[in-house]
Amino acid sequence: MPELDFRSPRLFVDHPLRGDATVALDRNQSNYLGNVLRLAAGDSVLVFNGRDGEWQAAISGRKRADQLTVLSQIRPQDHLPDVAYVFAPLKHARLDYVVQKAVEMGAASLRPVVTRHTQVSRVNTERMRANVIEAAEQCGILSLAEVAEPVALERYLGQRDAQRLLVFCDEAADVADPLAALKGATRSGGIDLLIGPEGGFAEEERASLLKQTNILRLALGPRILRADTAGVAALALVQAVLGDWRAKPG
Secondary structure, three states: OOOOOOOOOEEEOOOOOOOOOEEEOOHHHHHHHHHHOOOOOOOEEEEEOOOOOEEEEEEEOOOOOOEEEEEEEEEOOOOOOOEEEEEOOOOHHHHHHHHHHHHHOOOOEEEEEEOOOOOOOOOOHHHHHHHHHHHHHHHOOOOOOEEOOOEEHHHHHHHOOOOOEEEEEOOOOOOOOHHHHHHOOOOOOOEEEEEOOOOOOOHHHHHHHHOOOOEEEEOOOOOOOOHHHHHHHHHHHHHHHOOOOOOOOO
8 A cells, every 4th residue: 555644634625626727616625624623824735626636735824724835746547347336325423424434435435325124215325425535634545535416226237238247145044154245246338226215125125136147145154134234344345355455476
């Protein structure tokens, strides 16, 4: 793992980054740098936009921090493994937690699906995107996970790319070695990791899922996990075996 600078403040800016570019700060960013972190003109921060890598920038402004001058690139842009986290959304703080942890675990996209037993009727995707940015800022992540609008499970299954491996985490599956199952999986595209709602999948949903092509049905151990815990556990397994946690060939 590359050595990261965790001491410098880090800020997402939706602006092209290059040497000598200036970036205007919005009121929230200005307040955060000036009033929360107590930084002033001449102090430096790290900035990223999800496209151009990470850069060092200097704060400027008379009475408050109101813009940044981009100085030099610290890290080039990277790319996330093609892992989509497909999940039944949860309520409020637990949804925030799920989004933040999926970002930390390296998911490239977050795709809420509404199932029979999903407990929420409305998903705030703007709040999800804000959590993606916050997690990326705090954890030194350069690439931002895409946030999709919620769709019904049936629609998702009808539209999904059959070339992608669908890892179906099912509490009703026989408990076996998940690492061995993942190592034996074949795929020619990316990975869709599906986590269901707190009440589990309805029987007709499970039947529909098991008819999908290129699917791996996976149990996550002998105990029933809460949906947010299951997501972290499953992402760890997938990233360790099929994702970007493996040692790269020399």
